[in-house]
Amino acid sequence: MKILQEYSLSELKEYLDTLNVKRFRAEQIFGFASNYVEIDQMSNIPLELRETLKQEFTSTPVKIHSEFKSKDGTIKFLFELFDGNIVEGVLMKYKYGNTLCISTQVGCGMGCSFCASGIDGKVRNLLAGEMIGEVLAINKYLGGGLKDKRQITNIVLMGSGEPLDNFDNVVKFIQRISDPQTINISERNISLSTCGIAPKIRKLADLDLSITLTISLHATTDDKRQTIMKIANAYSLADLFEALQYYYKKTKRRIVFEYILSRGNVSQADARRIASLCKGMMVHVNMIPINKTPNSPLVPASKEKVTEFFEELKARGISATTRRTLGADIDGACGQLRRRILSELQ
Numbered sequence: 036m037k038i039l040q041e042y043s044l045s046e047l048k049e050y051l052d053t054l055n056v057k058r059f060r061a062e063q064i065f066g067f068a069s070n071y072v073e074i075d076q077m078s079n080i081p082l083e084l085r086e087t088l089k090q091e092f093t094s095t096p097v098k099i100h101s102e103f104k105s106k107d108g109t110i111k112f113l114f115e116l117f118d119g120n121i122v123e124g125v126l127m128k129y130k131y132g133n134t135l136c137i138s139t140q141v142g143c144g145m146g147c148s149f150c151a152s153g154i155d156g157k158v159r160n161l162l163a164g165e166m167i168g169e170v171l172a173i174n175k176y177l178g179g180g181l182k183d184k185r186q187i188t189n190i191v192l193m194g195s196g197e198p199l200d201n202f203d204n205v206v207k208f209i210q211r212i213s214d215p216q217t218i219n220i221s222e223r224n225i226s227l228s229t230c231g232i233a234p235k236i237r238k239l240a241d242l243d244l245s246i247t248l249t250i251s252l253h254a255t256t257d258d259k260r261q262t263i264m265k266i267a268n269a270y271s272l273a274d275l276f277e278a279l280q281y282y283y284k285k286t287k288r289r290i291v292f293e294y295i296l297s298r299g300n301v302s303q304a305d306a307r308r309i310a311s312l313c314k315g316m317m318v319h320v321n322m323i324p325i326n327k328t329p330n331s332p333l334v335p336a337s338k339e340k341v342t343e344f345f346e347e348l349k350a351r352g353i354s355a356t357t358r359r360t361l362g363a364d365i366d367g368a369c370g371q372l373r374r375r376i377l378s379e380l381q
Contacts, residue, residue, distance in 0.1 A: 036091075036092070036093050037091050037092045037093075038093055038094075038096045038164030038168070039068040039088075039093070039164070040069075040164040040167040040171070040211065041162065041164035041207075041211075042065075043211070044061060044065045044216055047061040048061040054084075054087065056084060060080065060084065063077070063079060063080060064077065064080060064088070065216070065217075067080075067094065068094045069171070069181055069216075069217040070171075070175070070180060070181065071094070071095055071168075071171040071172060071174070071175045072094060072095075074088050074089050074092065074093075075089070077094075093117055096117050096165050096168040097115070097116060097117075097165055097168030097172050098172070099112055099113075099114060099172055099173075100112075100113040100114060100115040100121060101113045108128045109125060109126065109127050109128070110125070110126040111123065111125050111126075112124045112126065112173065114138075114168075114172065116141070116161075116165055117165075120141045120158060120159070122138035122140075122161065122169075122194065123138055123194050123195055124136060124137050124138060124169050124194055125194065126173055132188030133186055133187055133188055134188070134189040134190070135173055135187050135190055135191070136191040136192075136193050136194050137166055137169040137170065137191070137192060138161065138169065138194035138195040138196050139161055139166060139194070139196040139197070139198045139201050139204075139205055140158070140160050140161055140195060140197065141157070141158035141159050141196070142155055142195060142196070143157055143196050144157035144200065145197045145200070145264070145265060147230060147251065147265070147266075148263045148264070149253070149263060149295055149333055152194075152195040157196070157200075160201040160204055161196070161201065161204060162204055163204045163208040163211055166212075167208060167211055167212055170187055170190060170212060170218065170220075173187060174186050174187045174218060181217065181219065182218070185219070185220070187218070187220065188220070188224060189220070189225070189226075190220055190224065190225045191225075191226045191228065192205065192225070192226065192228060193226070193228040193249070197229060197230055197232070198229055199227075199229045199232045199239070200235075202235055202239075205227070206244075209225060209227075212225070213225070221245070222244055222245035222246050223245050223246070223247075225246045225247070226246065226247040226248075226249050226291070227239075227246050227247070227248055228249040228250075228293065229249070230250075230251045230264055230266045231251065231252075231264075231266055231275045232266065233270040233277070234278070236248070236275075236279065236281075236282050237278050237281050239282065240278075240282040240285040240286060241285065243285065243286065244286075247289070247291060248282060248290050248291070249290075249291040249292070249321070250279065250293065251264065251293045252292040252293060252294050252309075253293065253294055253297075254267075254300050254305075255272070255300070255304075255305045255308035255309055255312070256308070257272055259299070259300055260272065262332075263295075263297075263332075272312065276312050276313075279316065280315065280316065283315075283316045283317070288317075289317040289318060289319060290317070290318050290319075291319045291321055292309070292313075292318060292320045292321065293321050293323055294320050294321065295323050295325055295333065296323060296336045296341050296344075296357075297325055297335065297336055298333075298335065298336050298337070298340075301340045301344035302343075302344065303343055303344065303347040305344060306344050306347035306348045307351065309348065309351075310348070310352070310353050318353065318354070319353075319354040320348060320353055320354065320355040320356075321356060321357075321358050322341070322344075322345065322355055322357045322358065323357075324357070
């Protein structure tokens, strides 16, 4: 089954040419698909054409399976894909707008010890149209439309999966979702979070996208990082920061580092090493309280150590804040809810 959202307007026109259908129909179909309308409900499309489209396409590749509302206003969604697989998304409401965190893979193959997404491994990559479907499904859920009527203002590629392990589909998603003819979410309002696949960071830099790159750092020595992130066995900190220096020189865009506040990795020496590694780049450190993840060896750092770490970062000229913990009462962290629900269904 093909996904209508995978097609640009020009590609859809070319497809209709093969059916000897007038090209103006493409704009109508494209508009309906961007508003996440079922093919059966595309009211001004001739019935015969709708039946033809239904044989090849879906215009709603992602369905909202269930939703869980937190006391803080965060909403966690389970999305059902057209093949029955389930992924997660999180809607976070801020004063400046609505941020949606979406998944890029079913499961994850990176195996980071602080994340529940990879416990059962990677099942498959999501197609660009499925990622678009996550956004459009929630935009419609919120009563939004296109362009200035949309309800989703920011997107974070930080749900289940490693975005750079699904490189081509993720890039296609970014290009489609920021298309002025669709929902038109600016690249500057899109954040991509990666565990640090160095060659793909270089490849991303060469595309000259205006997104925000976020790196899961979490430790300042290779030995420590290897104990919590498998990717550190493939790419050392030297490899990672060489790629990041290349990225920064190409894009001149600030890089955000995610850093879990666990015992043993928030010393003043760690703060000094971060400052040294980031020399010459504009960066921000997002300090993250630890989520309880099954079988994780990580233990939260003491408040005193966190304060010392933060003060040393600040003294070294490194911008840093502590991330707000949202959705803790609804298994808000990556992979937790999906894993619990799947276990209940077995």
